[in-house]
Amino acid sequence: MVRRYYDRVHNNGRTEISGLPEADRDEGWIAERQYEVLRAISEVEKRTLLANILGTALIVGIAQMLPNRTAFLFPALFRFIAILLTAIVYERMRREISASRSIQRTITAGMAVGVLGGSSWALLLMPLLLEPSTHPAAFLVFGGIMICVSLVVTNTSSTLHIWAPFIFAFLATGGIGLAAAPTDFALVMGPGLVLVFAAVSLFSFGAAKQRIVAADMLVQNMRLGEELSEALSQAEFLATRDPLTGLYNRRAIFEHELHAEALCDPGHMMIIDVDRFKRVNDKFGHDRGDRLLIAIAASIRDGLRELDGDTHFAARLGGEEFAVFIDVPDVDDAIAIAEKLRLNIENLASEEKLPVGLATASIGLSALRKNETVGDALQRADDALYEAKSAGRNQVCYNPGCPYSLSRPAGPHRPET
Numbered sequence: 001m002v003r004r005y006y007d008r009v010h011n012n013g014r015t016e017i018s019g020l021p022e023a024d025r026d027e028g029w030i031a032e033r034q035y036e037v038l039r040a041i042s043e044v045e046k047r048t049l050l051a052n053i054l055g056t057a058l059i060v061g062i063a064q065m066l067p068n069r070t071a072f073l074f075p076a077l078f079r080f081i082a083i084l085l086t087a088i089v090y091e092r093m094r095r096e097i098s099a100s101r102s103i104q105r106t107i108t109a110g111m112a113v114g115v116l117g118g119s120s121w122a123l124l125l126m127p128l129l130l131e132p133s134t135h136p137a138a139f140l141v142f143g144g145i146m147i148c149v150s151l152v153v154t155n156t157s158s159t160l161h162i163w164a165p166f167i168f169a170f171l172a173t174g175g176i177g178l179a180a181a182p183t184d185f186a187l188v189m190g191p192g193l194v195l196v197f198a199a200v201s202l203f204s205f206g207a208a209k210q211r212i213v214a215a216d217m218l219v220q221n222m223r224l225g226e227e228l229s230e231a232l233s234q235a236e237f238l239a240t241r242d243p244l245t246g247l248y249n250r251r252a253i254f255e256h257e258l259h260a261e262a263l264c265d266p267g268h269m270m271i272i273d274v275d276r277f278k279r280v281n282d283k284f285g286h287d288r289g290d291r292l293l294i295a296i297a298a299s300i301r302d303g304l305r306e307l308d309g310d311t312h313f314a315a316r317l318g319g320e321e322f323a324v325f326i327d328v329p330d331v332d333d334a335i336a337i338a339e340k341l342r343l344n345i346e347n348l349a350s351e352e353k354l355p356v357g358l359a360t361a362s363i364g365l366s367a368l369r370k371n372e373t374v375g376d377a378l379q380r381a382d383d384a385l386y387e388a389k390s391a392g393r394n395q396v397c398y399n400p401g402c403p404y405s406l407s408r409p410a411g412p413h414r415p416e417t
Contacts, residue, residue, distance in 0.1 A: 029219060032219045033215045033219050034159070036214075036215035036218050036219060037158045037159055037211060037212060037215045038093060038097060038103065038107075038159060039097050040158075040211060040214075040215070041090075041156060041158065041162070042090040042091075043094070044155050045090040045155070046087075046091070046094070049087055053080075053083060055148055056076070056079050056083065056148075059124065060079075060124075062141055062144070063127070063137065063141050065135065065137035066127075066133060066135055066137050066141070067133065067135070068127050068133075071126075071127035071130075071131070072124065072127055074123075075120070075123035075126060075127070076124065078119075078120050078123055079120040079124050081116075081120075082113065082116045082117050082119075085113050086113045086116070086117055089106065089109045089112075089113050090110075092106055093106045107162075110161060111162060111165045112165075114156070114161075114163070114164075114165035114166040114169065115166070115168070116169070117152065117166055117169070118167065118168065118171075118173070119169040119170065119173045121145055121148065121149050121152075121170055122170045122171075122172075122173030122177065123173060124145055125145050125174060125177065126173070126177045128141060129174070129180075129181045129189065130180055130181055132181065132182065149170060149200075150200045150204075153166065153167065153201065153204045154203065154204040157201075157204035157208035158207070158211040158212055163204075163208075167197070167201075171193075171197070174193060175190075178190050178193075239251070240252035240256065242297075242315070242316040244290060244293060244297075244316070245293060245294055245297035245298075245316050246297065247297050247300075247301070247314045247315050247322070248313055248314065248315035248316075249315060250316075250318060253313075253374050254374055257374070259325050259368055259370065259374060260370060262311050262370065263311055264327050264328065264329040265329070265369055265370045266368055266369040267311075267325055267327045267328060267329065267368050268325070268326050268328055268334035269324070269325050269367075269374065269377040270323070270324045270326070270334075270338050270341075270363050270381055270396075271317070271321060271322070271323055271324075271363065271364045271378060271382055271384075271385045272300070272322040272323075272341065272342075272361050272363050273321050273322075273362050273385055273389070274292075274293075274296065274321075274345070274359055274360075275357065275358070275360045275361065275362055275389075275393045276357060276358050276393075277289065277320035277358075277359060279358055280292060280354065280359055292352060293316075295348055295352070296345055296348060296359075296361075297316065299341070299344045299345060300324060300341060300344075300345075301314060302344075303337070303341050303344055304326070307327075307328070307337070312324075312325060312327050313325050323378060323381075324338075325368065331367075331398070334365060334367075335365065335396060335398055338396045341363065342360075342363050342394070342395070342396055345359070345360060346361065346394060357394075360393060360394035361394065362385055362388040362389050362394060362395060362397075363385065363396045363397070364380075364381040364382055364383065364384030364385025364386070364387070364388055364396075364397055364399065365381060365384055365396060365397065365398045365399065366378075366381040366384060366398070367400065380399045384397040384398060385397065387399075
């Protein structure tokens, strides 16, 4: 499976850096990638929250050296409100992503805080635009604001839902400030801001591409891991299960000693052989035969579910032969259960409208103690099965085999007529 996946990835036309052709990215893939991108953005926001608060406080503190320092108080308050609301939205986003819930409403809220964040930084810049100053603190405030804005732009650039509203709000609010600023200052500052944002945007697009590629690779690895896990589970299933019927296979009952979990000692083991099954295949085809085996296995499974406890099991030994263990100590009860299974299979053959004598069941039954092997019990059950076949098929034959049950004679248990 790994090799097949590799070939599909690398031999299917154009392949991007992440290793997966764009055509192979379905809607589920895009949604998972968006989750991973937003997870990364929200984690960065969480880890930089304190730095964001301290940075804003430092900028406002430096602004107090300027002649128009009181003009920064309202923008500072607005900026801290934006920080609080942004932190709340990203915290909610992290919880919803962790719980694999829909994040569409949170993305909408993210767009709103993007507008709030962009406009809050522009408002903090507004006093410098309306009252230009050559004071050294003005350069520090302007530089600090542009650095913080550039970091936000870079972090959110991999998702346009947040990046675009932030950019638009910052430029629109800043544009209003420039419109009200002195003309000579605005003519220089306006193109300067555009150039700065163009440079920051080019850098942010590169960072965004890398983050998206990383998210693609993460999704690809998760999906490959799921495929490998599924393949491993299937391999483990097939190691102990018959692929046609889903029952245990021969290896499981011999190597795993399934009867060791039984509550009763002894239990009983039976071999069920489908009578004249070769004629079913020859006359009706192997597909019909396979469907019949599946139906018989389901009938056996349903019969065991009617019994108390969950330590009973059934296996397909091969071909049309099944082994059934019932965690029942009493001989008469075991024979009654075997007889009921035989009758269910006979009724199944009738429902399938098969000729009389085809696909009925001959059953050999024997006791199985915990201190003996399954092979010993199966051998005795096989001897009993031979007697059932010799006595005319479609019947149960019991082989006591163990000293505790020698008082009951061996031989066929013929169905009532």
